[in-house]
Amino acid sequence: MALAAAGFQRYATYRQAMVAAVVTNSVFGFLRIAVMLAVIGAGTRTVVGYDERQLATFVWAGQGLIGVVLLWSLPELAERIRSGDVITDLLRPIDPVWQLLAADLGRAGYAVLTRFVVPVVVGALVFDLYAPRRPVTYALFMGSILLATIVCFSCRYLVNAAAYWLLDVRGPQTAWTLTSGIFGGLNFPVWFFPDALAIGLIVGTPFPSIIQIPLDVLVERGSPTVQLELLGVQAGWVVALLALCRWVQRRGERKLVIQGG
């Protein structure tokens, strides 16, 4: 809890970086929505189950989510593993996975209030956005964001933990940046893929749990039962990935060599 509060405070002090990030996210929001609206303008009133307002919300809320789940971050932990600083994390009486997760949730809490709200407000000022019709959606969306943040954290953790073996994680980091954007629903909704592939991605990979699922919950694509199932998929990934993180961490600690000097 204290670690979460520290995470919140730490990011609250980086105000200029926050402004820069929000501006960037908003510029990309304008770029992405133009493409999406062009897709819808060319054909029928809906495309792969989204109408114009839902698609607009998908884009703007998606631009906000980037900062909440922190899709792209510098490989901080990997750098600590390489330099040996990670030893101070290991000396603390809590598992490093939990330490970092707590700090990350604190960061995400701050991001919801800033990096999520600003792009959504910008989007709402210029475009007609979709407001959820079912009150329960708001609760489901909050839950979905929380799960998405943990899934994204775990993925980033695993990418970083590769440093226990590789020292240099640029390869895994590149792979992560690529796959998370295109298979996660950020570049375009995964339903643009053939249905079988989209469902396979949602169930079989963690990526859609980060951006696609929270957004589908928000724009109410599908019935409440479907939404609950989607949250179930996310929860499944949370459990699986955190277990994997713990396992990788234990293996990594055995592998770790603190380089002298």
Added chain:
Amino acid sequence: MAYRHLVAAQVRSQAQYRASLAVDVAGSVLFGLLDIVSVVMLFRVTPTLGGFGFAEVFLMAALASCAFATADLAVGNVERLRQYVRSGLFDALLVRPLSSLAQLMAMDVATRRVGRVAFGVGVLILAVANGPVELTPLRLTLLTVTPIAGAVIFGAVFVATATVAFWWIESGEIANGLTYGGLNFTQYPITIYGALFRRLFAYAIGFAFVAYYPTLVLVDRPDPLGAPAFLGYAAPVIAVVAAVAAGLVWRTGVRHYRSTGS
């Protein structure tokens, strides 16, 4: 030439870590692939985009991809200026009797990005072979010149946006909005964007000349927005103007530079 030695030394040093370089080159190819996959997937759900068919948009995306990848290879690392200003390393460049900008580029040339350039050229050939262009000697020349001019325009944007660091160190990824955002913008016909956004990106910065206007000439179509056809050949002129403007911004930035003093 001192610059050539600097670049050669960089390439040699990066080639020492062969596995690392191979992974990086592969990654760079995949980034190029990602741009193209996006276009293909969009056309899975729609027959036209902003009034243009797949073959035409694919050609725009290929031209944009080539131009961006080349600029990224040559000057992309100027975006690290922020770190150099913060750490004070930029001082070291200023005391040497060579241009600071050229040193910065030479110091960080990212050999891995040849992967994306090669892929971009491949995609461009594919896009032309796909049939929208009736090849004439003039069009062939245009096809060769356009990616180079486009690369200069992107390069100018890279340099101009990086100089923000002289005034605002904590600017984060804000420059990405115009560099990577510019790539996103140029991949698609400018007809899909709102009037304000189009004026800013397409005309003021000149992104319309990277792919959109040349493509109109290549596929022999009039501009739905009513611009005259000769604009398709104007990219080199725009590129020169952009490069000069970026140079001026850079010089102003350097004059403004105060060392961090640590």
